[in-house]
Amino acid sequence: MPVYNASLYLEEAINSILNQTYSDFEFIIINDGSTDNSREIIEGFKDARIRLVNNEKNSGIISARNKGLQMASGVYIANMDADDISLPQRFEKQVKFLDEHPEIAILATRLILISPGGEESGVWPEDYSCVSEKDIADTLPVINCIGQPTVMMRTETARRIGYNERFKNNEDWGLWLSVLSQKLGIAKLAEPLLLYRQHPVSTTAFANKSGVDKKILAFKIKYVKYKLFTNNFRQTDVKVFVSSFKDLSRWLLKKISPGFYSFSSRLRTVNKKLFLKQIIASFKKFKALKPNIDVVYVFPSFHTGGAERVHASIVEAAGQKNAITLITAGSSNNAFYNKFSQYSIVFEISELAKLGFTERWLFRKISAMSADSPGLRYFGCNSPFFYDSIPYLSPKTVIIDLLHAFVHSYESGPEKWSLPYVEKLDHRVVINAKTKNDLQELYKKNNIETTYADRISVIHNFAEKREYLQKKQNGSLKVAYVGRGGEEKRVTLIAQLAKNLSGTGIEFHFVGDVKPAIPQTLWQYCIFHGEINDDEQLKLLYDEFHVIIIASTREGFPMVFMEGMMHGAVPVSTAVGGIPEHIKTNFNGVLINATNENGLLFEFEEKIKYLDLNRNELTKLSENAYEYAVATFSKTLFHEAYSDLISENKA
Numbered sequence: 001m002p003v004y005n006a007s008l009y010l011e012e013a014i015n016s017i018l019n020q021t022y023s024d025f026e027f028i029i030i031n032d033g034s035t036d037n038s039r040e041i042i043e044g045f046k047d048a049r050i051r052l053v054n055n056e057k058n059s060g061i062i063s064a065r066n067k068g069l070q071m072a073s074g075v076y077i078a079n080m081d082a083d084d085i086s087l088p089q090r091f092e093k094q095v096k097f098l099d100e101h102p103e104i105a106i107l108a109t110r111l112i113l114i115s116p117g118g119e120e121s122g123v124w125p126e127d128y129s130c131v132s133e134k135d136i137a138d139t140l141p142v143i144n145c146i147g148q149p150t151v152m153m154r155t156e157t158a159r160r161i162g163y164n165e166r167f168k169n170n171e172d173w174g175l176w177l178s179v180l181s182q183k184l185g186i187a188k189l190a191e192p193l194l195l196y197r198q199h200p201v202s203t204t205a206f207a208n209k210s211g212v213d214k215k216i217l218a219f220k221i222k223y224v225k226y227k228l229f230t231n232n233f234r235q236t237d238v239k240v241f242v243s244s245f246k247d248l249s250r251w252l253l254k255k256i257s258p259g260f261y262s263f264s265s266r267l268r269t270v271n272k273k274l275f276l277k278q279i280i281a282s283f284k285k286f287k288a289l290k291p292n293i294d295v296v297y298v299f300p301s302f303h304t305g306g307a308e309r310v311h312a313s314i315v316e317a318a319g320q321k322n323a324i325t326l327i328t329a330g331s332s333n334n335a336f337y338n339k340f341s342q343y344s345i346v347f348e349i350s351e352l353a354k355l356g357f358t359e360r361w362l363f364r365k366i367s368a369m370s371a372d373s374p375g376l377r378y379f380g381c382n383s384p385f386f387y388d389s390i391p392y393l394s395p396k397t398v399i400i401d402l403l404h405a406f407v408h409s410y411e412s413g414p415e416k417w418s419l420p421y422v423e424k425l426d427h428r429v430v431i432n433a434k435t436k437n438d439l440q441e442l443y444k445k446n447n448i449e450t451t452y453a454d455r456i457s458v459i460h461n462f463a464e465k466r467e468y469l470q471k472k473q474n475g476s477l478k479v480a481y482v483g484r485g486g487e488e489k490r491v492t493l494i495a496q497l498a499k500n501l502s503g504t505g506i507e508f509h510f511v512g513d514v515k516p517a518i519p520q521t522l523w524q525y526c527i528f529h530g531e532i533n534d535d536e537q538l539k540l541l542y543d544e545f546h547v548i549i550i551a552s553t554r555e556g557f558p559m560v561f562m563e564g565m566m567h568g569a570v571p572v573s574t575a576v577g578g579i580p581e582h583i584k585t586n587f588n589g590v591l592i593n594a595t596n597e598n599g600l601l602f603e604f605e606e607k608i609k610y611l612d613l614n615r616n617e618l619t620k621l622s623e624n625a626y627e628y629a630v631a632t633f634s635k636t637l638f639h640e641a642y643s644d645l646i647s648e649n650k651a
Contacts (some may be wrong), residue, residue: 001029002064006082007036009197011044013082018047021596022091025078026051028068033058038082062163062171069159077158081149083197085114089596090193094152097189105157105184106176109193111147116199120409124196131190140176141239143216146186148172150194157184166226170219177223181234190487213247220244266355275351279358282347285324286365289345293373294320295646296366297344298380298389300329302336304512304531305484306559307404310431310461311381312339314402317639318646319343320377326362328353328385332513335533353385367392377646387417390424400427400645405556405577406438408488415442422448427645428456431556432578459645462638463562466539468626471546471568473619477612480509480545480569482538482560485517490551492518493597497604498525506612511541542567546618547611551592551600555579565589565629568622572607574600582632588624 001017003010017027027050031039042052053067069077076098080086094107101107110128115121130136130145139145157179167174179186224241227233295318299311315325316339323344330350331337340346352358370376370393378393380386381402390399399421407413415438418425422443430436440453479498485491491510495518498508502525510518511529518526532538548564548571555577565571571589573579583589590611594603611618 001027001080001082002032002061002068003029003034003038003042003082004032004058004061004064005034005036005038007034007038007041009083010038010041013080013084013086014042014045014050016084016086016088017080018045018049019088020086020091021089022095023049025049025091026072026074028053028071030064030068031055032061032064060168062165062168065163065171069155069162072155072159075155076152077155078152079149083199084149085118085195085197086149087193087195090150091152093189093191093193093597097187098152098154101185101187103185104187105179106146106151106153106186107189108146108186109150109189109191111150111194111196112192114195114197116197118195118197120195121198123192123411131188133185133187136186136188137180137236140173140180140186141236142243144170144173144176146172146176146188147194147196149196164226166222167219169215173219174223177236177240181227181232181236213250217244217247220247270351270354275355275358278348278351282349282352282362285345285347289324289369290322291372293322293324293369293376295323295344295377295379296369297323297325298378298383298386299325299327299340300382301331302327302340302346303331303333304335304533307382308336309559310404312336313462313638314379314642314646315340315343317642318377319643320646326385328383333531333533335531349385359385363389363392367394370394370397379646382414384417387414387421390421393424398426399424400429401425402429402431403435403439403556404431405435405554408554415439419446419448422452425452425455429459429645430456431459431461432581433458434578434581435556457645459638459641460633461557461559461562462635463559463566463629463633464635465630466566468568468623469543470619471543471622473615477506477547477608477618478509478545479506479547479549479572479608480511480541480564481514481549482511482564483514483550483558484512485514488553489514489517490553492522493551493600493604494549495519495522495526497601497608498522500601500605501608504609504612506608509541509545511538538563539567542569545569546622547572547608549604549608550574550579551604552576557582562629562633565625566633568626570611570618570621570625572604572611582628586621588621588628590621 029042029050029052031042031052031054033055039054076095078091090109098104098107111124113121113123124147126139126143126145127147130139136145161175161178163171164174176186220240221244224237224244227237297315302308315323325340325344325346327346327348328350337346349362352362366389374396376397377400378397379400393399401418403414406415430439436456436458439456443450443453481491481494483489491514494508499522507527508525509527509529511532513531515528529541542564545564546569548560548569550558550573552574553576557578561571571583573583573591575591575593580591583591585591590607592600592603592607594600
């Protein structure tokens with residue numbers, strides 16, 4: 001860890017390293033000529049693992065980093081900056097991965113941006129969206145996607161290549177590209193394991209003052225020249241050369257015609273064939289619309305998913321005769337298209353919303369419908385387009401949104417998109433008390449009048465009622481995950497659990513498009529059913545499952561639990577979001593309270609083994625889960641609530 005006049009955050013940074021769950025390391029701190037009290041802070045720590053080097057004069061961060069590389073005696077070298085925070089399990093998880101993957105030379109993690117005061121402030125987009133080895137290899141020649149203080153490197157590789165003084169302010173990027181050019185692997189853990197502090201005096205902030213685009217272009221030119229002049233130009237460096245030429249072209253275009261540059265940038269993201277199809281279909285449908293629209297729904301997609309099932313059920317429950325649904329993002333399949341189209345006219349506008357002129361055309365159409373249809377209901381969920389269109393609506397329009405759950409604080413989501421429009425939202429629907437409380441806290445934090453909290457109401461989702469069918473208790477315990485393979489769902493952890501419990505007779509079933517999210521080495525322990533769009537087929541599976549498992553980092557209250565409980569399946573889940581509101585251990589399910597991966601695996605394993613060995617207890621939980629679902633997740637109550645909400649008159 002290089003240190004230069006870093007006293008403000010230094011103690012917190014050092015503590016985050018000393019408190020790692022993996023403790024077998026040396027901690028080399030290069031105090032690079034600091035003139036503040038950084039040295040005194042470091043010397044205040046009495047930990048034998050710290051090796052302090054005091055440079056009399058400031059040599060610069062590149063020299064300090066290279067000195068650390070030469071001094072290190074470990075097999076791996078982890079980077080750290082003096083103003084960041086490493087989360088406790090960072091080293092443990094990185095060492096484990098590198099031990100198991102000898103082909104990887106550099107291992108990064110995702111990072112979370114924090115403010116000077118330590119509050120989570122967002123993510124670095126390139127870092128967050130680029131995780132797989134292929135994505136990293138494809139992205140690095142174009143833009144840096146690896147957070148310098150998150151990496152752990154093989155010492156031999158890092159020391160041999162080192163940080164190049166020619167690449168000042170981009171020395172880390174230069175190292176990553178050099179590693180790639182030698183056909184060595186770079187990987188990233190999908191979990192955020194470092195808090196990256198942004199403040200006006202940070203090295204990154206200072207370097208970016210000259211303009212990010214210009215900085216990136218200048219670095220690529222330096223890098224290509226260096227590789228050419230040292231006769232070390234490799235295949236991956238060609239990609240850097242090509243991307244630098246594209247950067248130069250875009251930079252010149254931006255200087256000459258900013259408006260055209262903006263348009264061409266957005267145009268590159270558009271699927272041209274789909275755009276043409278959507279614009280023709282939308283023209284025809286708008287032209288054929290009847291006057292006095294009752295309700296406009298704005299949802300992201302109609303593919304397989306719990307949220308999509310709820311949205312389709314809302315459209316059905318409202319039962320308005322003259323309704324339209326705007327689908328603002330792509331759909332991977334047509335699972336709920338027929339349901340939406342049965343009760344509304346469906347407009348797919350995902351590509352149209354990407355370009356300014358067609359987006360403005362859509363806003364004008366919505367504005368005209370709003371003006372021509374007094375009392376129009378405008379209902380949306382999980383779509384930024386919904387909130388962006390609110391300023392175009394007539395004051396007589398009733399605006400309603402639905403929040404399933406808050407996203408992670410470091411991600412952008414509906415609760416943040418909606419903040420500028422809170423006073424215009426006539427009604428806000430949440431699916432559990434937890435989300436209502438979260439929303440009220442968000443209002444307080446952003447100095448929004450507390451009276452607006454009165455507009456928030458809770459409407460529980462529902463599951464179809466059925467007769468209770470007692471499970472077969474004389475065979476294998478069947479544990480099921482039903483859903484998608486999103487990162488926050490942690491399906492790999494469930495697959496690892498299947499491996500840990502292999503040989504016990506306990507079966508792990510996976511329903512949904514989750515196989516690609518699970519490492520191939522774990523497939524043999526899993527029973528995959530794929531995506532199931534036939535409700536009757538899914539019900540037959542629910543009848544077989546004893547346990548429904550969820551290991552998510554966040555949830556509202558998942559539809560799969562409602563459906564599973566209605567079939568007598570026992571929920572076993574992490575205690576996140578609105579789940580503890582409905583699931584009570586030893587009553588109708590089991591909550592897992594561990595937070596780290598090892599703790600989660602241990603607790604899940606113990607609870608599931610207990611249920612397998614205590615079938616009478618399992619039957620009791622099953623009966624209670626069913627009775628709770630019948631009493632709480634009523635389709636009649638759901639339909640009545642949404643019918644009243646969407647058809648009532650505006651106050």
